[in-house]
Amino acid sequence: MFLPTRLIVIARRCLPRLDSIGVARHASTYKTTYTKRNEGVDSIKKSVFMSQSTNVFVNLALEHWLYRNFNFSNHHVLLCYINDPCVVFGRHQNPWLECNVHAAEKEGIALVRRNSGGGTVYHDKGNLNLTFFSRRDRYNRNYNLKIITNTLLRHWDLNSEINKRDDIIVDGDYKVSGSAAKLGMSNAYHHCTLLVKVNKANLNSILEKKENGIVTNATTSTHSAIMNLSDINPNIHMKKLIACIGWEYMRTKALVCEDGEYDFVQQQKGFQYINPNEHWFPGINQFINDFGSWDWNYGKTPKFTITRTFDVSTNDDKIHRLNLNLEIENGIVEGIRMNLPAGLVSTSDQDVSVISNLRGTRYNHEVTEKIISEIGKIVTLNTIQSIDENNVRRFDEATLQ
Template identity: 40%
Template sequence: MLWRNGPAVVIGRHQNPWQECDLRLMRSRGVPLARRRSGGGTVFHDQGNVNLTFFTSKKNYDRQRNLRVVTTALQSLRPELDIRATDRLDILLNGRYKISGTAAKLGRTASYHHCTLLCSADRALLSALLKPSCPDIQSNATASIPSPVTNLLDEDPTLDPDIILNAVVRQYSTEFGCSGLVRPIDPSDEVMFPGIDKMEEELRSWEWRFGRTPRFSIHTSLELRDDTPPSCVTAALSMEVKNGVIERCEVQVPSHWLPEELCEEFGSLLVGSRFCPANTAAVAATMLRSVCEGKEVERRLHQLCQSVISVMG
């Protein structure tokens, strides 16, 4: 299956989105987050990124052969290009620049292998989005391995996605003895793909995209400021998060700056809520409405709440 889609960040099944991408920037740019069922690292998609998915039985699963289809297709277009697959099953241009990454899922009887192919992707947006929202996370989640990337179009301005797709089709037909007939499909067609609507609902849900994140913890410091007179204090934030839900939260702020009981109450209220800005903002708003200790305390508590929210991307 050959496919392209609009701008999106796609993480692997066992990854942590807060470690992999700038969620705040993604929201502001309207770029959605998706989590694959397959493993591997994080990738950026847009119309300049061609995606190839090879479906087969588990017995015939062969990622090297699939990648050979791609590299041979590219070499048939431009024999002078140095394009080769690596032991890590990436595809490199000129021995350095990554133009394709790989992910796969092996089922009991069937398997699939898919890879990206950077043709004319927005590399500036790619670079901006693939930065961590929260750098102070400790986790056993699969981490992406940063690599220098480039577009095939940067190497040769005539290599647009359609030319590359047609070359892959021809080489696939040669390799696997197919007719070469290309048939458009509608991936949202419930008649052709029974159960696709239910699957889409699951994959779009917060529980799948964020809640499937492996357990992680955060231990970080927050800089809190006063303008009159100018001063700065440091708060300590410690959290344990499981299935995207805060299991433990401790906020420590110097007692002369904010009453200790307010910090304890804030941390306690966050336990059981989602690790996300919207939920934390709702908890903060509820707490701020109940504070009766003067404007200065309320202002400082509000600043603490905003600092905790910023940690969550």
């Protein structure tokens, strides 16, 4: 995907220039007087931007920069990019519910929250990301997906369908693409993945949920059987696919899925390799920092609770079942509550302080395990004289102190 320096310079010259306030403009986009959806359709130009970065934080920042700053009045854009291994979840999702956060972090796989809704996806260099930008009143997800399905049919004689969830499916019900979108006051984008040759073993293991007992109103993903395009036709590879989709995008009229005339194709802006850095896109570094921050990726998680039930034994050789409840808000442990059998209290201030001091800390998988371990120590040190199974007292950290 990376071009020699000389070619990058040439490609850069083809980019719209940046004005003093960081808004990308092209001579054809200065016309801003329009009143109807189809006014000036023939003058709409199209470009295919190809990011030179494989960093998910950088590419999401580039996507957000274009959404915020580019003028799509008479210039529609298709952005293509490929990421290093990462997990991308929707704006309103809970990462601990959607994937194996602990395993991903251990493997050095980035986890990031995107600005659009939808479900969680795994990316690696076998996955192509496509973002279709337009004015809000010209947003058309079906049009965009047909660019892809038409490409697969035209170049590889591969029949694919768009289902009711706006997934692209093949061979009956195998998913090769999923979608999400961001709709603003004036601009909009629809982005989708396309499974070309993804490591399915990694995908399945990382997207396997490990946290149990989570209760939340967060959006949950719909799991589907998947297939790589290369599994269907080994001649489908990334570079050719990008070229073919880009060509299909530029040859298709701006608002209807019809081939344009030769003159129409010649008028398009073509392929442009772009380098998403501060020099090219002033202000993008702040977006990169935002997408990489804990506050965004975990702190924006909708409020949730975790309930864990576990057995402990006391010195009198009795087994007792305990319930632990954690309340998490903005990714922070705000409450720790336990249901304990009557008569079970702590005689160790140190043990109790371990539990109470975790309140106000950032949640992760180890927090729950640490609390369970400490409770086990407390119970082991205390022999319960008598237990009424129907009489369970509720303790929070304040009660235990």
